[in-house]
Amino acid sequence: MAAAVAGALVAVVTSVSSATANSADDNGTTAESASAPVSVCGDPEPGHVACLSEMVPGAVPSSNGRAAQTPAGYGPADLQSAYRLTEAVQAGAGKGRTVAIVDAYDAPTAEADLAVYRSTFGLPPCTTDNGCFRKVNQQGDAAPLPKANPSWGVEISLDVDAVSATCPSCNILLVEASSTSIEDLADSVDTAVRLGASVVSNSYGGPESGVSDDTPLPSLALDRQDSYNHPGVPIIVSSGDSGYGLDASYPASLSTVISVGATKLTKSDDPRGWTETAWVTNHRGSAAGAGCSAHVAKPSWQHDKDCPNRMTADISAVGDPVTGLAVYDSIRDPSGPYPPGWLLVGGTSASAPEIAGMYALSGHTDIVRDASGLYSHRDQLHDVVGGSVSVPGSGQECPTSSYLCTAVEGYDGPTGLGTPDGLGVFAP
Template sequence: MRSTPPNRSSLRGGWRRLGTAAAATAALVFAGFGTAVQADAAATASGKVTYVSTPCATPKHTGDLTCKSYRVTGGLTAFQKMQAAKTGITPKAADASTPSGYSPTNLRSAYGLTSAAASNGSGETIAIVDAYNDPNAEADLATYRSYYGLSACTTANGCFKKVSQTGSTTSLPSSDAGWSEEISLDLDMASAICPLCNITLVEATSASYANLGTAENEAVALGAKFVSNSYGGSESSSQTTYDTSYYNHAGVAITVSSGDSAYGAEYPATSRYVTAVGGTKLSTSSTTRGWTETVWKTSSTEGTGSGCSAYDAKPSWQTDTGCTKRMESDVSAVADPATGVSVYDSYGVTAGWYTFGGTSVSAPIIAGVYALAGTPASGTYPAQYPYDYAGTSSLNDVTSGNNGTCSTSYFCTATTGYDGPTGWGTPEGISAFAN
């Protein structure tokens, strides 16, 4: 049994499709991709990162969950600035031929995972739940893994599997360019953190609650003990029913993006059965760790989500006193597009390297950390695990930044110990995510 951690603070929730993608290609600002954020020539010239939302940010049908993806279109990312400092050569701001975001090595260094990633995860399966079909998913994943020296993960060698929400490998949903970007992001981040893990991509017929929930159940039925979800939307009185129907899987680590619309609870991140994953700005530093993090917030309407659920009951292991129901988030990882990650994608865009941000980055990262830590204990809800390590060196406490304004400070402002935007912090190794 795990001991109950001391009271610190709270978490948050909601529903909306969340990946934030950013790509270093100004030429790819297509009509219909959404409104560019800070996309002015002066900002680009000054090196400030600019980006646009991707097509899946607009729902196809009423009630659909939407993605919150942003693709970098100009400026220099944190990774590019880091490389420029090392080489003395400033890279081109718009060049999809070369990765412009953090690499697997960067991410594993930032979260103390270098040793664990080299030896853990073999035999474990991470499931990625997304909507619609990415016809290039396996090929794009192969390009990413090959570039970064990761072992092949293919259908042929049994590492990769793509199925519909009913488990079919042949009858797949219709293709969608916007969701394909999200799929590439999710697959690449799972690979980056747990390169020895198998990956199962479960594609829902559409982005509805029912179809994504059915895909969630299929992922678990296929044997995955780790399931990543980078979608969500507004809370509703129906969500406790969805909890029972789709997310109550004891012994399975289910991670969910906390949201990209700044302060405010979203579902399914506020489900009591999942790990709600917030987002940070990740930068190199002169500290012993070599990295530093603050809450990701770009504007009053863009940043990591957090908040107190209006509907979901508070889990027994969550002990903050400001929120009487489920608080979001539990833990966090990098999400700011300006300090985003490299992803390879070729469907619906010019084939190339893109930089992504948003809590669609942080959710599969945390799923990968759980996988490195090993199979969850039967009958447990792995969202509790980090709470048992609260305040220890197994988590990097994020103590600065906010994602908006709120009447209860820790709901939206980072502080020592628990807070809504970043939970108990980011991984420092795998201990806080072990059964």
């Protein structure tokens, strides 16, 4: 598996009667004790990206007969507490702003599934009829939509739920690309901006080597760079789900985007009420993506020493699938390993739309050109320390003391500058 593949979606089938992401059902089954994740999607072909969905088969729904209560996994109140968003959410921040989500293929039940998620967690309806939800193809039209794909359907459910969790008052624009090609997805990003998106979330990616050509100038070798450069509209991209690699993930490696890593979020008794470390699963390299670009020059606002070019990530949020988000998806995949219903989902596919929602919630998207503003507000972040995403046996290992692959004090690859401590990090 390519170490840099991004946007990997990790799904864990869970009991809807569990109170928290780590709680056991009456049979003692937890996501922590379940078997290792298995892949739902395949590796990307050259010029394409993959969702790389994974699930934990051992974390099966409880059959103890109790009525469904709170779904397992973190919900909106948890994320709002962990990142100090509650006051802004209660004040209705984000109203009138649109978070665009770019994914491949159609999720026919996206709006209906979103309604279940939002009603379960007490969020206001977000529908086509009330003007909050809109789904279009990559040309920006309501029809025809691309063919359905169950795996990307889970990705779409994760994305719309994560945005809803961090910005309940935001509008959601879902742009569905015709395929997983960079060409189609880049067209979809341009469409999202043309249709008025305040911020664009992209939970996908692939190794730079898979989307580059033999142009003599490395900076020009990557496909469709201009589509990920829209000053005034933050372009948020997953940093990858395969740990540290020498082949950085694209488009996260572009200096015009905000690259988002992932953490493991745990409730604690400290004043914040939460602790975080870098997300590390240690199964087939499943971990927050970190990489040094071979093509993109070091931007002026990035000052780490051991990567001569653009380094990912810039910022992070919760993405560990074992302590992941509660996500509702009703699409049944006859060949897939997961049933429809409530899933526990993670990966940088979760953290990217979470951050996109926070950008919209802050109200400062129109001044964003790139990630430089984050580096000017380090005091508005939780510094994440602990966890190495170096993948044993990959041939691309790095020392566990290195910031390239380990969450250390200050900047590091897996978690970037850290996680938001309120909305000040997104201020001008």
